[in-house]
Amino acid sequence: MGLIQKTVNWARLKSPWVLHFNTGACNACDIEIIAALTPRYDLERFGVVLKGTPRHADVLLCSGPVTKQIKCRLQRIYDQMPEPKFVVAVGTCSCSGGVFDGCYNVESGIDQAIPVSAYIPGCPASPKAIIDGVVKLLSSLETK
Amino acid sequence: MLIALFNILIFPGFIFLTLFGWIAEYIDRKLCARLQNRMGPPWFQPFADFVKLVSKEEIIPEEANPTMFKLMPVLALTATVTAFFYIPLWGKSALFAFNGDLIVVLYLLTIPTLTYFLGGWYSTSLYSKIGAVRSLTQLFAYEVPLLLSILAPALLANTWSLSEMAAFYGTHHWYWLFNLLGFAISIIALLGKLEKVPFDIPEAETEIVAGTFTEYSGRLLGLFRLSIDIEAIVGSALLAAVFMPFGLGLPPVVGFALFILKVLFIICLLSILRTVFARLRIDQMMTFCWKYVSPFAFLQLLINLVLKGIIVK
Numbered sequence: 252m253g254l255i256q257k258t259v260n261w262a263r264l265k266s267p268w269v270l271h272f273n274t275g276a277c278n279a280c281d282i283e284i285i286a287a288l289t290p291r292y293d294l295e296r297f298g299v300v301l302k303g304t305p306r307h308a309d310v311l312l313c314s315g316p317v318t319k320q321i322k323c324r325l326q327r328i329y330d331q332m333p334e335p336k337f338v339v340a341v342g343t344c345s346c347s348g349g350v351f352d353g354c355y356n357v358e359s360g361i362d363q364a365i366p367v368s369a370y371i372p373g374c375p376a377s378p379k380a381i382i383d384g385v386v387k388l389l390s391s392l393e394t395k
Numbered sequence: 396m397l398i399a400l401f402n403i404l405i406f407p408g409f410i411f412l413t414l415f416g417w418i419a420e421y422i423d424r425k426l427c428a429r430l431q432n433r434m435g436p437p438w439f440q441p442f443a444d445f446v447k448l449v450s451k452e453e454i455i456p457e458e459a460n461p462t463m464f465k466l467m468p469v470l471a472l473t474a475t476v477t478a479f480f481y482i483p484l485w486g487k488s489a490l491f492a493f494n495g496d497l498i499v500v501l502y503l504l505t506i507p508t509l510t511y512f513l514g515g516w517y518s519t520s521l522y523s524k525i526g527a528v529r530s531l532t533q534l535f536a537y538e539v540p541l542l543l544s545i546l547a548p549a550l551l552a553n554t555w556s557l558s559e560m561a562a563f564y565g566t567h568h569w570y571w572l573f574n575l576l577g578f579a580i581s582i583i584a585l586l587g588k589l590e591k592v593p594f595d596i597p598e599a600e601t602e603i604v605a606g607t608f609t610e611y612s613g614r615l616l617g618l619f620r621l622s623i624d625i626e627a628i629v630g631s632a633l634l635a636a637v638f639m640p641f642g643l644g645l646p647p648v649v650g651f652a653l654f655i656l657k658v659l660f661i662i663c664l665l666s667i668l669r670t671v672f673a674r675l676r677i678d679q680m681m682t683f684c685w686k687y688v689s690p691f692a693f694l695q696l697l698i699n700l701v702l703k704g705i706i707v708k
Contacts, residue, residue, distance in 0.1 A: 262446035265439065293433035295424070298440055303600040304522075306454060306612040309447070333452035333612045 263309070263335065264389045266298040270308035270332070274325050274361065276315025279375035280342035284312055287378035294382065297389075305331040310385070316344040316357040317364045329365045337368040339388060341381060346370045402480070402490060409476055415658075416624030417441040422659065423627075423666040430670045441624070448617030456610050458519040467514035468611075468618035474506035475625045482632050483561040485643065485650030492558035497549055500557065500633060501542060504588065507626050508534050511597065514619070515607035526606025529677055530590070530597035536684035537587030537594070543692035544577035544584065547699045548637050557636055564640035571640050573702055577695040578638040580688055582664060585630045587684070589623065592669035596677050631661035 273281050288294055288301050302308045305328050317325060329338070340361040343349040348359030361367050369391075371384035402408055420441040428435025455461050481496040483489040489496070508530055515527030549555060551570065552563035564571055587594040598606030608619060635657035642653045675683065 258446060259450040262443040262450065265437075265443035266447045290428075290431050290433040293428070293435075295428060295436050296434045298436060298443060303604040304609045306610060307605060307608075307616065309451075331454075333454050335451070 260393070264393055266300075267309045267337075267385070267389065268300050268302045268307055269310045269312050269385075270302055270305055270328075271312045272314075272325065272328060274313050274315045274321050274345065275318035275357065276342060276344060280314035280345070283375045283378055284314065284341060284381060287381045292378050292382060294385075297382075297386065299385065305329075306333065308332055309336060310388075311336065311338045312341055312381075313338060313345050313361045314341045316348045316351045316354075316359065317361055318357050320356075322358060322364050325361075325364050337388060337392075338365055339369045339371065339384060340367050341371050341384075342376050343372050343374045346372050349374065407479060407484065407490065412476055412479060412625045412628055413621065415655075416621065416628050417445070419628055419631075419659070419662045420624050422662060423669075426663060426666045427670045430667065445617050445621060448620070449614050451613040453613035453615060454610075456518055456520065459610065460517045460519075463513060463517040464610075465615065467510040467517070468615045468622065471507040471510040471622040472618055472625065474503045474510075475622050475629050478503035479625075479629050479632065481557060482629070482636050483558050483643070484632070484636075485645060485647070485654045486561075488558040488561070492556055494559070495555045497545065497555050497557050497560070501545065504626065504630060504633070505534070505538065507622055508588070511607045511619075514611070515609075518610035520610045522604045522609040523607055525603050526597045526609065529603075530607055532677055533587055533590075533594060533596060533680065536681050537584040540580050540684060540688040540692045541584035541588065543689065543696060544580040545633075545637055547577045547692070547695045548574045550696065551699045551703055553703075557633075561636060561640055561643055565643045568641070571638060573699065574638050574695070576691060576698070578634065580692050580695065581634055581638065582661070582668070583688055584684075585634065585661075586665060586668060587680070588630060589627050589665070591665060593672040593675055594680055595674055596680060599674060627662065627665070628658060631658045631665075634661055 271281070271284055286292065288299075305311070311329065311332065313325070329336070338361065340346050344351055345361045348357060351357045352359045358364060369384050369388040371380055373380050376384075404410060421436070421438055424440065425435040455464055478500045480490045481492065481500050512527045512531045515523035515530070548571070549560055551573065552560045554560055554563065590597055598608065600606075603609075608616060611619060632654075635654070639657050642650070645653060
């Protein structure tokens with residue numbers, strides 16, 4: 252691996268910008284994601300910044316089982332993100348559908364709609380779990 | 396030829412400004428984080444952000460005009476770097492100087508705002524169009540106080556050249572104390588020019604996603620961010636040259652350190668202000684700038700006119 256490629260990989264690990272998208276969650280996971288971005292947990296230590304537009308984002312934080320209505324929007328947001336991009340499923344619902352699994356109006360989990368890189372279970376996933384999940388995702392990329 | 400290339404590319408040109416811009420961005424973000432009682436980013440954060448953005452995929456919207464869309468970040472970067480050549484750093488003269496370079500620097504510092512407008516307009520996204528129109532509306536609010544407040548010290552020195560102003564304030568010590576009101580006004584105007592928090596209306600991310608830069612990604616966004624960092628340095632260096640013209644003509648190393656300290660002082664001031672205040676609405680900003688800031692800029696002009704009649708013969 253050349254020096255340039257090494258630098259680029261290092262930079263990608265040190266500056267993951269996240270986009271938060273609610274795919275039909277009950278709002279509990281969203282509150283926990285927002286809590287993870289507050290000064291108490293301070294994700295900017297790891298270079299994480301919350302961005303408003305998919306064009307700037309590297310990591311898509313999704314919460315909730317994918318409802319039929321939001322599926323095409325989720326795929327469109329995913330397509331709008333520039334490569335390389337990663338998806339993190341936050342909460343039990345977004346990992347497997349959770350209590351909503353088998354409902355007539357939901358898919359069972361984010362991976363039914365778009366490829367997912369990391370799963371963070373929990374109902375709701377606590378801020379510490381979210382930070383742990385993001386750090387584990389980044390350190391798994393380091394070895395690639 | 397070689398010296399000109401060195402000046403343009405390394406010092407005081409592109410590479411020096413890039414490194415200094417990153418350091419200033421780090422200090423800005425770290426200070427903001429410490430004021431909010433959190434850790435803040437590590438020291439290499441701006442560099443990592445830039446490398447990541449440069450290595451990312453670049454998406455150009457189907458509806459956008461590709462030439463204008465790609466040209467605008469480069470133009471913003473060029474204009475800000477060029478403006479820096481006319482600002483005296485620690486000597487009594489800038490790299491290039493002629494009578495009227497004060498106006499040229501202010502004009503070159505206006506170009507980035509125009510490129511934000513054009514870049515946002517040509518991305519043809521609704522959010523970027525709203526952001527673009529807002530950034531141009533904001534221009535009318537802060538540009539007049541900025542010009543008036545920088546005009547006042549120039550009036551006292553009786554010149555349109557930044558280098559001659561530095562020479563005047565170098566021989567007339569303590570005259571810069573008359574311009575403190577203008578300094579406060581120009582700090583407010585610079586906050587507007589850099590689109591920092593009380594005046595970050597064009598990229599208000601809770602209202603219009605990311606404003607002008609909504610459709611920008613990858614390398615182009617990296618260049619825009621770099622040009623904003625460099626604009627902060629050039630704006631602060633301009634204010635340092637106009638309003639803090641003390642200690643000029645020191646030996647190079649001491650003078651250079653003093654220059655860095657002056658610029659960082661202004662950067663820290665901007666950072667504290669952006670942490671303390673919350674965002675205004677666009678109409679509130681217009682009212683504030685025209686009703687309160689501009690009259691004080693005129694007052695500073697009046698003070699300097701009277702002083703010129705009494706003291707400076």
